[in-house]
Amino acid sequence: MSAMNEPSTGKDAFEPTCPFCRSSDVERESAFGSEISKAQYYCHNCQTMFERLKYDGKRPDTGR
Numbered sequence: 001m002s003a004m005n006e007p008s009t010g011k012d013a014f015e016p017t018c019p020f021c022r023s024s025d026v027e028r029e030s031a032f033g034s035e036i037s038k039a040q041y042y043c044h045n046c047q048t049m050f051e052r053l054k055y056d057g058k059r060p061d062t063g064r
């Protein structure tokens, strides 16, 4: 248990979590930065790599 009080606010709104174990202890891998629309992450909890699509505030569907 950590006694440090880390404020969640002020950080990135995009908080990636592992789709397998739902852990937030993930690290972004920039080795595969060829595709800017994708981001690779490495989960330290289950030691699994996964990739997530980055939504730059735009949604594929147009119109409202």
Ligand SMILES: [Zn+2]
Binding pocket: 018, 019, 020, 021, 022, 023, 043, 044, 045, 046, 047, 048
């Ligand atoms: Zn995981």
